[in-house]
Every structure is written in structure tokens, then in C-alpha cells.
Amino acid sequence: MHRDILIIGCGIFGAAIAWSLGRRGLGRRVLIVDRQPPASGATSRAAGLVTQVRADPVLQALAGETLAAIKLLKTGFSEDVGCHRVGALHIGPLAQQPALAQMLATCTAAGIRGQWLDQAQVLARSPWLAPAAFDVATYFPDECVVDPYLLSSAYLRGAQQMGVRLRVDTRVAHIRHLSGAVTGVALEDGTVLPARTVVNAAGAWSNLLSVPLSLPLPMAPVRSQYWITGRAPELNPGGPIVFMSDIRAYARPEVGALLFGVRESAPVVVSPQDLPENLQGFVYDMADPDGWDNLAQAFAPLCRYFPALERLGIAHYITGPSNYTPDGQPIVGASDSISGLLVASGCNGSGITYSAGVGRLIAELICGDTPFVDARRLDPARALQIDPFDPAFLQACAHARATKSTG
Ligand SMILES: Cc1cc2nc3c(=O)[nH]c(=O)nc-3n(C[C@H](O)[C@H](O)[C@H](O)COP(=O)(O)OP(=O)(O)OC[C@H]3O[C@@H](n4cnc5c(N)ncnc54)[C@H](O)[C@@H]3O)c2cc1C
Incomplete structure (x- = not known):
């Protein structure tokens, strides 16, 4: 079968999305690509806190989904992700x-x-x-701590068991689209990988793929x-x-x-x-x-x-x-202007915590299901006027980290 769902980036977001799609029976349609080994970006550097204590109910729900996923990975997939409920x-x-x-x-x-x-x-x-x-x-x-690398690897292994294919050493140069719809990606070596759905989960590099599509993501x-x-x-x-x-x-x-x-x-x-x-x-x-x-x-x-x-x-x-992100919200959702394009990024230092929630949300959007959380504030197109490479905007993102509340 042709793999018509392509995920760019095999950090914890890409892996959790692949896992969620696999659990919906779509594994054989999913290809996940990364230019580096899996989880070698921000994911392997995380401190491993998975904390649900947050003021925002949507963020609480994303975190709750990860705690549930950790249990399921252990019971259903025999995966030990080094999770300890330390409080x-x-x-x-x-x-x-x-x-x-x-x-x-x-x-x-x-x-x-x-x-x-x-x-x-x-x-x-x-x-x-x-x-x-x-x-x-x-x-x-x-509240828990996990080993972020093990959690990301567990999502990925589970996804692969459910039919997802991983291709590393694969550099996406740009996302292709025609008449308002995604058609796939072009690799740096000139190869074209066709796809009807493309998820940009390229972590800190997401804007390099998103800005050329006139979809600047409000994050740095x-x-x-x-x-x-x-x-x-x-x-x-x-x-x-x-x-x-x-x-x-x-x-x-x-x-x-x-x-x-x-x-x-x-x-x-x-x-x-x-x-x-x-x-x-x-x-x-x-x-x-x-x-x-x-x-x-x-x-x-x-x-x-x-x-x-x-x-x-x-x-x-x-x-x-x-x-x-200046508003402290992650960036998770579908593009309004290019159908079949989705984004999962903007973690605000909590991507391990939100991982399974983000995976579930993206899978629901791809399947056309009602999202389990109200995702409007996470909309990737919520700040189309910004230039994410502008020094003043970069400073606004730094300020967001400085003033972030606990959790
Ligand atoms: C020091 C530190 C401590 C942290 N502590 C915590 C914590 O305690 N708890 C918590 O919840 N979060 C924590 N975080 C945040 C967490 O690590 C991130 O939110 C999370 O790892 C982001 O995952 P990601 O998949 O979006 O990005 P990444 O893990 O960076 O993955 C993105 C992937 O995309 C690939 N990619 C990029 N561009 C391309 C391209 N053009 N073609 C192909 N592949 C591409 C990259 O190679 C990379 O593998 C911490 C972060 C840091 C840096």
C-alpha cells in the first residue's frame, strides 16, 4: 500500500503521532522520516518531568493523555519507559x-x-x-519522571509493530502542495515522496519548512x-x-x-x-x-x-x-490554507509531558474525529503576521520562557 501519511521528524512528537495513528489502524499508511537518528534532537536532552499540575485544562488533558499512554505502553506493549511516580x-x-x-x-x-x-x-x-x-x-x-529517550523509543517501536515505517538519513527540503492541497515532500537529494497528509513535527526546525508555505509558526x-x-x-x-x-x-x-x-x-x-x-x-x-x-x-x-x-x-x-511561544500554548493543528498539512510543535519546555496528547490530537484531526480537547488556541495559523526569524519576535519567545509559570 502507498504510504500517504508522512511525518517529518522522529522526535517525541513525531513518534507519538505515529503511535496514535497506528492505534487507529492506520500504521501501514504512515511513513516517518528524519535526517538524524530518532530522538536525537530536543527529546534526548529533556529532564524527564511529566507533570499534570497546570492551570490550563487543555494542557492538563494533554499531559493526562501521556500518563495514560505510559500505562498502556507498559501493559499492552511491555515497554518500560523508566517512569517513576515520585510526586x-x-x-x-x-x-x-x-x-x-x-x-x-x-x-x-x-x-x-x-x-x-x-x-x-x-x-x-x-x-x-x-x-x-x-x-x-x-x-x-x-506527578512522574520518565526517561524521555525510552518513552520516545517506546512510541516508535509500538508504531512500527503496528505497521509504521521509519526512514532516517532523510532530509526534507520542502513540503509540496498544489491547488491548496499537500502533495508530498521534496528531499534534499531531489527525490519526491508523495503524500496526501504531511505532519510537520520537525521540532526547532519546523519554521524552516513552514515559513515558505506562508504559515509562520509563532515560536522560537x-x-x-x-x-x-x-x-x-x-x-x-x-x-x-x-x-x-x-x-x-x-x-x-x-x-x-x-x-x-x-x-x-x-x-x-x-x-x-x-x-x-x-x-x-x-x-x-x-x-x-x-x-x-x-x-x-x-x-x-x-x-x-x-x-x-x-x-x-x-x-x-x-x-x-x-x-x-509568546502565548505559552503549543502549536498543534491543521492548516486552513493547505489541506492535508498539519503541525505539531511549540512545546514550551513540556513536549515530553504533552507527547501522547499531541499524538492523539493530530491523529483525530487526520481521521476527521472530534478532537478530545478544544484545540482552537493551539491553531498553527494564530499569528500569521509574525516573522519568526525577526530578532524582536525571537526576544518575545525568550521572554515567554523567562516569565513562564511553574508547570
Ligand atoms: C534541556 C531541556 C530540558 C527539557 N525538559 C523537559 C521536561 O522535563 N519535560 C518535558 O515535558 N519537556 C522537556 N523539554 C522539552 C522537550 O524536550 C521537547 O518539547 C520535545 O523533545 C520536543 O520534541 P519534538 O519532537 O518536537 O522535537 P525534536 O526532538 O527536536 O525532534 C524533531 C526532529 O525533527 C528532525 N528534523 C528537523 N528538520 C528536519 C528535516 N528538514 N528533515 C528531516 N528531519 C528533520 C530532527 O532531526 C529531529 O529529530 C526539555 C527540553 C530541553 C532542551
């Missing part, structure tokens, strides 16, 4: 109490379990925290980064994720060390035109190649929460591009 603490000074109370109320109303904890209960779960650093805490026991790749300390006995594996929104930081124990990320006040943004195909060794900011300046700024506040940081030092630094 999440949201802690801070007294001034954070109203914000924490509001998030707790929103999530409880949505059926997400959560509660207040006192200081002793927090320290029992996270003995590495300094008691003097925080006054209030909420706890959500069902912003540097995301996290660090892993040396090991310490108090860093119990299985301890919860801790969000410290007053210092825009999160942390979680990882292999007996602490993995932590900080959102900078002025994040580094790059144009997709300057992003190489292979991210290995790419330097986002020549003036601060290893994020050391950002870490230096955040160091004192971090030490207030985690005094041992100074003693343990930093063992690893991980960085990669996350697509931020």
Missing part, C-alpha cells in the same frame, strides 16, 4: 501561599490529587532542603538547560520533584545526585536558521557557552534551598532548544 512538591515563602492555594484548588477541581504539607512532611520526603528556605508547600503525589528555539550535582547520601532516589517558583527553579534527585534547572531572567534564543542539523556540541551563546553565568546568578538563591550545592559541585551540564 511533586511546590514550595516557597509565605508570599507564595495564594498562588499555591489557587493551583491546588484548580487541580483538585480537575480530579488531580494534591494537598498541603507541613515542613516536617516536606523534609521527610526531601531531606536535602533547608527548612529555613520555605514556609508553605503543596504536594501532588501522581530558546536555550533550556539543567545541571546535575555530584552525589550525596541525602539525595534519595525516588524523592519528589521540587518546584521553587520564587527562584524559577526545579530540582529532583537523580541517581543519588540532584538534577536542577533554572529559568534565566534573559534566556538565550537562536533563530532556527542558525541551528545546526546535529545539536551535538552546539554553542547557543559564545559569551556563556556552558551556561555558567546563568548558574552563577542563580547560585545564591539555590544554595538557600540546597546548602550542600556548594560542597557537591556540578558533575554534568545538559542543554538544548525548546520552542517557546
Whole structure:
């Protein structure tokens, strides 16, 4: 059978879309292409947080779908994606109490379990925290961490078992269309792959394929980064994720060390035109190649929460591009102007979390089913007037990361 559904990009979005299409019995119609090995873009660099605690019900639902998919992958496909239900603490000074109370109320109303904890209960779960650093805490026991690479690979393997074909080392040069309808893609070597449906899931590079179609996507790749300390006995594996929104930081124990990320006040943004195909060794900011300046700024506040940081030092630094949108919404949907063209991108640092929800939504749109969430705010064509390569627009996306609320 001719493969008439073509997915560009085999990161976690492309893999989850292929998996969802496979589950609808369309696997033998799907070809997924990537110029690099699967999951070697942003996906393999992610910190692995899968968190449902969010103010927006659509984003909550996308995340909920991923938690359900992880269960199904385990029971139905025998896939262990390194998922641990470690829970999440949201802690801070007294001034954070109203914000924490509001998030707790929103999530409880949505059926997400959560509660207040006192200081002793927090320290029992996270003995590495300094008691003097925080006054209030909420706890959500069902939040998870996964291995992003394993989750992405599990979607892909499941999709392949259901008939999806993968082609790597395959560089899409542009998406072809005629009379308002997609006709396929042209590869850099001149080959044409015909298709009636094309999904642009090309991650940080999506705009390079979308802009020539007069469909600028309102997003830009912003540097995301996290660090892993040396090991310490108090860093119990299985301890919860801790969000410290007053210092825009999160942390979680990882292999007996602490993995932590900080959102900078002025994040580094790059144009997709300057992003190489292979991210290995790419330097986002020549003036601060290893994020050391950002870490230096955040160091004192971090030490207030985690005094041992100074003693343990930093063992690893991980960085990669996350697509931020000025409105904080992902970009998922079909083009109005070119039928058969769909986009899945704009993850705002949460693509692992949203993956199965995005996969389901795109599959529903392809099949003509009623979407399981109201996807209007995710519309790829919601900002057709922007130039996504314009420096002022890039800065608006960086600002979106700096001011993003927890989750
Ligand atoms: C440091 C860091 C930490 C993060 N932590 C988390 C976290 O804890 N939780 C969470 O939910 N999210 C997290 N994220 C975000 C998450 O990693 C991304 O949202 C997600 O991986 C995006 O997946 P993707 O499939 O859209 O992109 P990618 O994984 O980048 O995949 C895109 C693919 O498209 C391919 N491609 C591009 N152009 C072409 C072309 N022309 N032809 C063929 N192939 C092409 C690329 O080779 C690539 O493989 C983090 C991101 C970073 C960088």
C-alpha cells in the first residue's frame, strides 16, 4: 500500500503521532522520516518531568493523555519507559501561599490529587532542603519522571509493530502542495515522496519548512538547560520533584545526585536558521557557552534551598532548544490554507509531558474525529503576521520562557 501519511521528524512528537495513528489502524499508511537518528534532537536532552499540575485544562488533558499512554505502553506493549511516580512538591515563602492555594484548588477541581504539607512532611520526603528556605508547600503525589529517550523509543517501536515505517538519513527540503492541497515532500537529494497528509513535527526546525508555505509558526528555539550535582547520601532516589517558583527553579534527585534547572531572567534564543542539523556540541551563546553565568546568578538563591550545592559541585551540564511561544500554548493543528498539512510543535519546555496528547490530537484531526480537547488556541495559523526569524519576535519567545509559570 502507498504510504500517504508522512511525518517529518522522529522526535517525541513525531513518534507519538505515529503511535496514535497506528492505534487507529492506520500504521501501514504512515511513513516517518528524519535526517538524524530518532530522538536525537530536543527529546534526548529533556529532564524527564511529566507533570499534570497546570492551570490550563487543555494542557492538563494533554499531559493526562501521556500518563495514560505510559500505562498502556507498559501493559499492552511491555515497554518500560523508566517512569517513576515520585510526586511533586511546590514550595516557597509565605508570599507564595495564594498562588499555591489557587493551583491546588484548580487541580483538585480537575480530579488531580494534591494537598498541603507541613515542613516536617516536606523534609521527610526531601531531606536535602533547608527548612529555613520555605514556609508553605503543596504536594501532588501522581506527578512522574520518565526517561524521555525510552518513552520516545517506546512510541516508535509500538508504531512500527503496528505497521509504521521509519526512514532516517532523510532530509526534507520542502513540503509540496498544489491547488491548496499537500502533495508530498521534496528531499534534499531531489527525490519526491508523495503524500496526501504531511505532519510537520520537525521540532526547532519546523519554521524552516513552514515559513515558505506562508504559515509562520509563532515560536522560537530558546536555550533550556539543567545541571546535575555530584552525589550525596541525602539525595534519595525516588524523592519528589521540587518546584521553587520564587527562584524559577526545579530540582529532583537523580541517581543519588540532584538534577536542577533554572529559568534565566534573559534566556538565550537562536533563530532556527542558525541551528545546526546535529545539536551535538552546539554553542547557543559564545559569551556563556556552558551556561555558567546563568548558574552563577542563580547560585545564591539555590544554595538557600540546597546548602550542600556548594560542597557537591556540578558533575554534568545538559542543554538544548525548546520552542517557546509568546502565548505559552503549543502549536498543534491543521492548516486552513493547505489541506492535508498539519503541525505539531511549540512545546514550551513540556513536549515530553504533552507527547501522547499531541499524538492523539493530530491523529483525530487526520481521521476527521472530534478532537478530545478544544484545540482552537493551539491553531498553527494564530499569528500569521509574525516573522519568526525577526530578532524582536525571537526576544518575545525568550521572554515567554523567562516569565513562564511553574508547570
Ligand atoms: C534541556 C531541556 C530540558 C527539557 N525538559 C523537559 C521536561 O522535563 N519535560 C518535558 O515535558 N519537556 C522537556 N523539554 C522539552 C522537550 O524536550 C521537547 O518539547 C520535545 O523533545 C520536543 O520534541 P519534538 O519532537 O518536537 O522535537 P525534536 O526532538 O527536536 O525532534 C524533531 C526532529 O525533527 C528532525 N528534523 C528537523 N528538520 C528536519 C528535516 N528538514 N528533515 C528531516 N528531519 C528533520 C530532527 O532531526 C529531529 O529529530 C526539555 C527540553 C530541553 C532542551
